[in-house]
Amino acid sequence: MYFVFPVLALYAVFFLWPGLSGVWYSFTDWSSHHEDVNFVGLRNYVQVFTSNSDYSRYIFNTVRFTLISNIVKIIPALFLALMLNQGMRGRNVYRAILYFPSALPYLVIGLMFRSIMHPGNGLLNKLLGAVGLGFLQQEWLANPSVVWGSVFAVDAWRGIGYVMTIFLAGLQAIPDELYESANIDGAGFWRKFFHVTIPMLIPSITINLTFGLAYGLKVFDVIYVLTNGGPGRETEVLGTSVFREFSNGNYALSSALNTLLFVFMAAAACFIVTRLNKKAVEL
Amino acid sequence: MKKTFALILGLALVLCASVWAGGNRQGTTGGAKSNVTLTWMVSQGWTWPGDEELIQKFKEKTGITIDLQVIPAAQHHDLVKARLSSGEGPDIFMVQTNEFLIKGATVDPEKYLLDMSAEPWLNVMPKSRLPAVSYNNKNYGFMLWHNSPEHLYVYNKTLFNELGITKAPETFAEMDAACQKILAAGITPIYEYVADGWHHQLPFFQIGPRYEQRNPGLYKGLNDNTIKFADVADFETVLNQINSFAQKGYYGRYYMSNTQAGQNEAMATRQAAIITFNSSVISQVRAEYPEFKDEMGICLIRFLDNNTFPSNPSGPAMFACAQTRYPNEVKEFFRFYTETANLQIKLDGTPEWTNADVTVPLQQHWTTEEEAFMAGITDGQKNIQAVLQTGTKYTNDQWMEFGADMASMFMGRMTAKEVLQATDERRANIARSQGDPAWR
Numbered sequence: 001m002y003f004v005f006p007v008l009a010l011y012a013v014f015f016l017w018p019g020l021s022g023v024w025y026s027f028t029d030w031s032s033h034h035e036d037v038n039f040v041g042l043r044n045y046v047q048v049f050t051s052n053s054d055y056s057r058y059i060f061n062t063v064r065f066t067l068i069s070n071i072v073k074i075i076p077a078l079f080l081a082l083m084l085n086q087g088m089r090g091r092n093v094y095r096a097i098l099y100f101p102s103a104l105p106y107l108v109i110g111l112m113f114r115s116i117m118h119p120g121n122g123l124l125n126k127l128l129g130a131v132g133l134g135f136l137q138q139e140w141l142a143n144p145s146v147v148w149g150s151v152f153a154v155d156a157w158r159g160i161g162y163v164m165t166i167f168l169a170g171l172q173a174i175p176d177e178l179y180e181s182a183n184i185d186g187a188g189f190w191r192k193f194f195h196v197t198i199p200m201l202i203p204s205i206t207i208n209l210t211f212g213l214a215y216g217l218k219v220f221d222v223i224y225v226l227t228n229g230g231p232g233r234e235t236e237v238l239g240t241s242v243f244r245e246f247s248n249g250n251y252a253l254s255s256a257l258n259t260l261l262f263v264f265m266a267a268a269a270c271f272i273v274t275r276l277n278k279k280a281v282e283l
Numbered sequence: 284m285k286k287t288f289a290l291i292l293g294l295a296l297v298l299c300a301s302v303w304a305g306g307n308r309q310g311t312t313g314g315a316k317s318n319v320t321l322t323w324m325v326s327q328g329w330t331w332p333g334d335e336e337l338i339q340k341f342k343e344k345t346g347i348t349i350d351l352q353v354i355p356a357a358q359h360h361d362l363v364k365a366r367l368s369s370g371e372g373p374d375i376f377m378v379q380t381n382e383f384l385i386k387g388a389t390v391d392p393e394k395y396l397l398d399m400s401a402e403p404w405l406n407v408m409p410k411s412r413l414p415a416v417s418y419n420n421k422n423y424g425f426m427l428w429h430n431s432p433e434h435l436y437v438y439n440k441t442l443f444n445e446l447g448i449t450k451a452p453e454t455f456a457e458m459d460a461a462c463q464k465i466l467a468a469g470i471t472p473i474y475e476y477v478a479d480g481w482h483h484q485l486p487f488f489q490i491g492p493r494y495e496q497r498n499p500g501l502y503k504g505l506n507d508n509t510i511k512f513a514d515v516a517d518f519e520t521v522l523n524q525i526n527s528f529a530q531k532g533y534y535g536r537y538y539m540s541n542t543q544a545g546q547n548e549a550m551a552t553r554q555a556a557i558i559t560f561n562s563s564v565i566s567q568v569r570a571e572y573p574e575f576k577d578e579m580g581i582c583l584i585r586f587l588d589n590n591t592f593p594s595n596p597s598g599p600a601m602f603a604c605a606q607t608r609y610p611n612e613v614k615e616f617f618r619f620y621t622e623t624a625n626l627q628i629k630l631d632g633t634p635e636w637t638n639a640d641v642t643v644p645l646q647q648h649w650t651t652e653e654e655a656f657m658a659g660i661t662d663g664q665k666n667i668q669a670v671l672q673t674g675t676k677y678t679n680d681q682w683m684e685f686g687a688d689m690a691s692m693f694m695g696r697m698t699a700k701e702v703l704q705a706t707d708e709r710r711a712n713i714a715r716s717q718g719d720p721a722w723r
Contacts, residue, residue, distance in 0.1 A: 029716075031716045032368060032390040032391055051708060118540060119536075119537045119540045120537050120540070120541075120545070139537060139539055139540045141478075141540065142477070142478060142537075142539035142540040143539070144694050144696070224358075228358060228480070229687070230477075230478070230480070230687065230690060231477065231478075231539050231690050231691075231694060232687055232688070232690035232691030232692075232693075232694055232696055232697075233687050233688075233691055233696075234691075234694070234696070243361065243365065244361060246365055246368065247360070247361035247362070247364040247365040247368070248361075248364065248387075248680075249364065249368065249387075249390050249391075249716075250712075250716070251368075
C-alpha cells in the first residue's frame with residue numbers, strides 16, 4: 001500500500017482532480033467574460049441539446065466517425081495482417097511501408113492531402129482526368145456528399161498500418177497446431193478463419209476496438225487539419241466544437257461538451273471490454 | 284589554495300564574459316536583453332517581405348530574434364484565444380479588432396494584454412484607430428493598416444469592354460446582368476473563396492451603411508437589442524442575393540474549395556473578371572504578373588443596390604501578451620517597428636498596400652485607379668456609418684461562425700433566415716456572458 005501511495009497521489013492530483021474539476025465546471029457559467037463562477041445546474045447541457053448551434057449533430061457526427069472509421073480500418077487491416085503473416089517475400093518491407101503513415105504527424109498529413117485533394121490543381125483530380133475518369137473529379141473536401149468519404153480515406157490511410165501491427169502480433173501468437181488440426185479435419189480457409197483465427201484474435205480485436213473507439217470519440221486532429229469542421233459545419237465533431245467553444249472563452253460549455261465526450265467513451269469502452277472478454281478463447 | 288584560486292579565476296571569467304556580453308548589446312533600451320527569442324503569431328495574409336526585413340534589421344540592431352509564426356487564416360483567431368486562455372500566449376500577436384471587438388478577440392484585455400499606454404508610438408496611429416486597440420481607457424496595441432477603399436469589387440475593365448459591358452454596374456440588377464454575360468463567355472464572373480472561412484461573408488457586412496440608410500436607427504437598435512438580425516428584411520434579402528450568385532455559378536465551380544492564394548492568378552489569367560478585395564490589389568496583381576496589361580477598375584459592392592462607401596476604421600492590430608517573460612524586449616520591438624524609417628520599409632515591402640494609415644510622413648504609393656475612384660466618392664456616401672461588423676456589437680466576434688453558416692446556406696443546409704437566427708443566438712450568448720444590460 002505504501003509503495004502504491006505516491007503513484008496514487010500523483011494520479012489523483014494530475015488526472016482525477018482536473019477531470020472532476022472539469023465535470024464541476026460544466027455545471028457553472030465559467031467564461032472568459034467575467035471573473036466569478038456561478039453554479040447554473042444543467043443549463044450548459046440544455047444548451048447543447050436545444051440551441052441552434054447544432055451540437056446534437058456534432059455528437060451524431062462523432063458517433064458516425066467512430067463507427068465508420070473503425071470499420072474501414074479494422075477489416076482491411078485484418079486481411080492485410082493475414083496476408084503479411086504468410087511466408088511471402090519482402091513481407092517486412094510491406095509491413096514497414098504500411099506502418100509508415102502512422103508515424104507521420106497529422107499536420108503533415110493534413111497539408112499533404114489538402115493539396116492532393118484540391119479540386120483545381122490537386123493530384124487526385126488531375127490523375128482522374130489523365131486516365132479518362134474526369135467524371136469522377138470532385139471537390140473532395142468541400143462537397144458535402146463526399147467530404148466524409150475523404151476524411152475516412154485519409155484516416156484509414158494513416159491508421160491501417162497501426163491496427164494491422166496489433167493484428168500481426170495476435171496472429172503470431174496463435175499456435176500452428178490449431179491450424180494443423182483444422183487441416184486434418186479438412187477445414188478450408190474460411191472455416192479456419194471463422195473457427196480458429198477470429199476466436200484466437202479476440203484479444204487483438206478488443207484492443208483495436210477499444211483504442212479505435214477512444215480515438216474516434218475524441219477525434220480532433222484529422223478533422224481540424226483537413227476540413228476545420230467544414231464545409232460549413234458538415235464535419236464538425238465534439239472534439240472540434242470543444243476547441244472552438246474554449247477558444248471563444250465559453251469554458252463551461254466547453255467543459256459540458258467534454259464531459260459528454262467522457263461519458264460516451266466510458267460507456268463504449270465498458271461495453272466492448274465486457275462483451276468481447278467473454279468471447280475470448282483462453283489457451 | 285589552488286582550488287580557491289581556480290574558483291576565483293572561474294568567477295572572474297564568468298563576470299568578464301557577462302560584462303562583455305552586456306557591452307555587446309546594441310541599441311537595446313529599457314532593460315531589454317539581447318539573447319532572447321520572441322514569438323510573433325500572425326494570420327496568413329497579414330505578413331509580407333517588409334516584416335521579414337524589419338525582423339532581420341531588429342536582430343542586427345538588438346540581437347533579439349523574432350520567431351514569426353504564420354497560422355492559416357481559418358484557424359488563427361481560435362488559436363490565439365486558446366493560447367491566451369491557457370496562459371501560453373505568444374509574446375506578440377495580431378488579431379482583427381475594433382472598438383466592440385477587442386474584448387472578444389483577446390478574451391480579456393486587462394488580463395492578457397500588455398499595457399502600452401505609456402508608449403511613445405501611440406500617436407503614430409490616427410485617432411480614429413485608437414478605440415480599436417483601447418479598453419477601459421488603456422492602450423494595448425498598434426494598428427498599422429492601409430487606408431485604401433476596402434472591400435469592393437475590383438474588376439477587369441478591358442474584359443468588361445470586350446464583353447460589351449461598357450460601364451461598371453451601379454445596381455444589383457446591372458451586376459446580375461454583367462455576371463450573366465461574363466459567365467456566358469466561359470469566365471468566372473467573381474473569384475470567391477469559402478475555404479479560408481473569412482472572405483465570402485464580406486459582401487454582407489461591407490454594405491452596412493446601406494442597411495442603415497434604408498433602415499434609419501438600425502445600428503442603434505442592434506446595439507441596444509431592440510432589433511434582432513432575423514427581424515431585418517434587408518439582411519435576409521442580401522443573404523439570398525449572395526446565395527443566388529453562388530447557385531447561378533457566378534462564383535465559379537470551385538468557390539467552396541478556393542482560397543485567397545489563387546485570387547491574383549485568377550484575375551491576371553482572366554479566369555475571373557472580378558475579385559472582392561481592397562483597391563490596392565491592383566498594384567499587387569501587376570507586380571506579380573507583369574505580362575498582365577488589362578485595365579482595371581473599382582466599383583462598390585452592389586447587393587441591395589448599394590451605393591455607400593465601406594468606411595471601416597478597424598483592421599488587424601499588433602498586441603503583446605501580458606504573460607510574456609520579456610516585456611522590455613517586446614516593447615523594444617514595438618518602438619523599433621513604429622519608427623518612421625521602419626514604417627516606410629514596411630510599406631515598401633508590402634505589395635498589397637499602396638499606403639499606410641499613419642500620422643507620420645511616409646512616401647505613399649496610391650494607384651491612379653484608387654485616386655480616380657476616391658475622387659468620385661462623396662462625403663454623403665462615406666459618412667453614414669461604419670461597416671456592419673465594426674459599427675455593431677458582437678458581430679465581428681462571430682465572423683468565422685457566420686461564415687460557416689453562410690457556407691451551410693450555399694450547400695442548402697440552412698436558409699438565410701436560419702443564418703440570421705443563429706447569429707442572434709450567438710450575439711445573445713456573448714452579450715449575456717459579458718453582462719451587457721441590454722441583453723438581460
